[in-house]
Amino acid sequence: MKKAKTKKVVIEFDENHLPTLAAALETYSRLKSGQIKHAIDTVYTDRNISYEEGLHIEYVIRDAAFPANPQRNYDGHGVFYDQYDNVYDEGGSLVTENEKWNRKKNSPHLDHPNISFGVGCPEMKDGTVAFEIKKTIEEYLHYNRNSGFRQISDVSGDGAWQISNVPLPCILDDNLTRWKPEKHFRIPKKYQESLRQAIKNKEFTKAWEIVNKSFKVLPKGTKSKIEEFDGTYHLVIEKPYKIG
Numbered sequence: 122m123k124k125a126k127t128k129k130v131v132i133e134f135d136e137n138h139l140p141t142l143a144a145a146l147e148t149y150s151r152l153k154s155g156q157i158k159h160a161i162d163t164v165y166t167d168r169n170i171s172y173e174e175g176l177h178i179e180y181v182i183r184d185a186a187f188p189a190n191p192q193r194n195y196d197g198h199g200v201f202y203d204q205y206d207n208v209y210d211e212g213g214s215l216v217t218e219n220e221k222w223n224r225k226k227n228s229p230h231l232d233h234p235n236i237s238f239g240v241g242c243p244e245m246k247d248g249t250v251a252f253e254i255k256k257t258i259e260e261y262l263h264y265n266r267n268s269g270f271r272q273i274s275d276v277s278g279d280g281a282w283q284i285s286n287v288p289l290p291c292i293l294d295d296n297l298t299r300w301k302p303e304k305h306f307r308i309p310k311k312y313q314e315s316l317r318q319a320i321k322n323k324e325f326t327k328a329w330e331i332v333n334k335s336f337k338v339l340p341k342g343t344k345s346k347i348e349e350f351d352g353t354y355h356l357v358i359e360k361p362y363k364i365g
Contacts, residue, residue, distance in 0.1 A: 143262065146251045152182075152248070153247070195213070260277070269361065304342075304357075305350070328347060345357070
């Protein structure tokens with residue numbers, strides 16, 4: 122059966138809204154993963170919640186939303202038991218489920234405090250989509266605060282990658298075209314005509330030699346291309362980063 126095409130919806134935000142949206146999406150995806158303290162740290166940075174208080178909140182929520190599987194123990198006197206008061210026979214086999222476990226057994230389970238679900242796990246559900254939206258917003262903010270350049274050591278500039286089965290979101294620029302993490306560098310005027318002739322004659326190796334010569338330090342990025350805008354050639358760099 123062919124999957125129905127989803128409808129695109131445009132929502133207008135001011136740039137000042139984006140940090141709040143990113144933080145909200147980060148909190149939501151952390152909560153869905155079971156990383157409760159990380160979520161608390163994100164949303165309550167101004168509340169001076171101590172490390173111990175954060176852990177207490179995490180234990181309470183994880184016990185309710187991500188209960189551990191029954192941990193069967195033996196009392197040394199012929200009786201097996203667990204934290205949910207399930208009933209076991211003398212061989213240690215479960216014979217009667219307590220109502221407490223019956224309520225929790227269909228929940229996602231996390232059996233260790235240091236374990237959580239990763240992005241893309243089925244248990245994350247729409248938490249994965251929230252993560253993808255957050256990464257899209259983070260990438261835009263990253264390039265904005267760094268004058269259009271990528272800071273390699275900062276993962277906020279990584280951008281989103283397709284994990285869920287929901288199309289990745291995009292940010293539209295002032296012309297309502299898809300924003301891309303790229304920067305345009307105008308080719309110096311004295312090289313414009315020779316570059317134009319090289320491209321017209323399909324001498325692309327020569328064109329790149331002219332471009333290389335036109336910059337003292339050639340900008341770097343993941344991809345480079347030469348494009349003409351309003352009669353002037355530019356070097357367009359995708360995900361540009363500064364050298365040195």
